[in-house]
Amino acid sequence: MSSLGTTYMGIPLKNPIVVAASTISHRVDRVRMAEEVGAGALVISSLFEEQIQMEQQHFMEQLAVGSESFPEALSYFPSIAHGEASEHLMWIEKTRKAVRMPLFASLNAVSPGAWAHYARQLEATGVDGLELNVYAVATDPDKSGLEIEKELYEIVESVKAEVKIPVAVKLSPFYTSVVNVATELDKRQVNGLVLFNRFLQPTIEIETESLHNEMVYSSAQELRVPLRWIALLYGRVQADLAITTGVHSGQDAIRALLAGATVVQVASSVLKNGIPFISTILRDIEGWMAEKGYSTLGDFRGRVSQKNCDDPFVFERAQYVRLLLSQ
Numbered sequence: 353m354s355s356l357g358t359t360y361m362g363i364p365l366k367n368p369i370v371v372a373a374s375t376i377s378h379r380v381d382r383v384r385m386a387e388e389v390g391a392g393a394l395v396i397s398s399l400f401e402e403q404i405q406m407e408q409q410h411f412m413e414q415l416a417v418g419s420e421s422f423p424e425a426l427s428y429f430p431s432i433a434h435g436e437a438s439e440h441l442m443w444i445e446k447t448r449k450a451v452r453m454p455l456f457a458s459l460n461a462v463s464p465g466a467w468a469h470y471a472r473q474l475e476a477t478g479v480d481g482l483e484l485n486v487y488a489v490a491t492d493p494d495k496s497g498l499e500i501e502k503e504l505y506e507i508v509e510s511v512k513a514e515v516k517i518p519v520a521v522k523l524s525p526f527y528t529s530v531v532n533v534a535t536e537l538d539k540r541q542v543n544g545l546v547l548f549n550r551f552l553q554p555t556i557e558i559e560t561e562s563l564h565n566e567m568v569y570s571s572a573q574e575l576r577v578p579l580r581w582i583a584l585l586y587g588r589v590q591a592d593l594a595i596t597t598g599v600h601s602g603q604d605a606i607r608a609l610l611a612g613a614t615v616v617q618v619a620s621s622v623l624k625n626g627i628p629f630i631s632t633i634l635r636d637i638e639g640w641m642a643e644k645g646y647s648t649l650g651d652f653r654g655r656v657s658q659k660n661c662d663d664p665f666v667f668e669r670a671q672y673v674r675l676l677l678s679q
């Protein structure tokens with residue numbers, strides 16, 4: 353009988369399948385179902401920096417009410433929706449009470465700022481860990497890659513300083529050197545690295561000649577990018593590695609574990625196939641382990657990482673050259 357138990361960022365999980373930050377967490381019945389069908393843990397959808405800023409602006413509006421001295425302040429701030437950040441916190445508290453599996457909160461940020469205090473409030477909801485997603489589209493021609501990375505480290509340091517629970521960083525695949533950024537984050541004692549954030553790119557509608565945004569689920573083909581970087585990072589950083597993007601089957605999850613993932617996050621495949629699909633993934637992993645005679649994840653995790661490969665160059669340029677020349 354094989355055991356799927358694992359430890360992610362110091363938190364024991366009954367298996368490595370984690371529901372990724374997504375709309376699945378928007379309904380408590382869905383979160384409960386994810387637990388019932390066997391999910392090892394779940395990441396609650398993000399609290400966005402913009403939501404926090406809105407709430408802070410509203411607070412300033414409140415301070416200005418009744419003030420004779422700065423009546424113009426009332427018209428300075430546009431009418432805004434508010435309360436979203438505190439509603440998000442209440443939502444997490446409600447979800448925390450509904451299930452026993454480990455839960456992670458997610459903070460989605462753009463730049464360093466006072467919003468980082470919210471990490472503490474997220475921690476106070478009783479979540480087991482925090483996932484920090486730093487995502488901005490870099491369009492400033494005067495800002496170098498190094499400056500952008502420094503901002504990332506500043507954000508991570510400020511969030512780490514706020515909380516005692518473990519913190520994972522969800523990375524973009526677009527850094528010039530993913531390994532260098534991962535190493536720098538490792539030095540800052542980040543507990544987990546989540547590879548990779550998936551960007552929703554708009555397309556262009558040719559009839560209306562306008563931008564068109566729609567939610568497109570990932571495909572299994574997209575697994576290859578995070579798979580490669582997990583394989584390259586395994587055994588080279590202290591942080592646990594979580595894979596996200598393109599896990600659409602139990603076989604994909606096995607690939608991720610063989611590359612060296614500690615946990616495997618799933619969103620699109622579960623949204624497409626329904627929450628019980630989690631149990632199919634788990635059954636397929638167990639079946640494969642039984643066939644192979646593996647009793648724990650440790651028996652095979654990282655077996656196909658660069659560190660453990662006979663040909664370490666297989667993940668680098670040599671393979672690419674070989675493949676192109678053979679066509």
Ligand SMILES: Cc1cc2nc3c(=O)[nH]c(=O)nc-3n(C[C@H](O)[C@H](O)[C@H](O)COP(=O)(O)O)c2cc1C
Nearest residue numbers: 372373374375397398485570596597598618619620
């Ligand atoms: C409907 C939906 C909502 C999502 N919401 C968030 C979010 O709030 N925060 C976040 O960091 N990622 C979010 N994601 C990204 C997922 O966590 C995941 O990284 C991405 O979908 C790639 O994994 P997949 O191939 O399993 O879908 C969302 C994805 C989907 C499909």
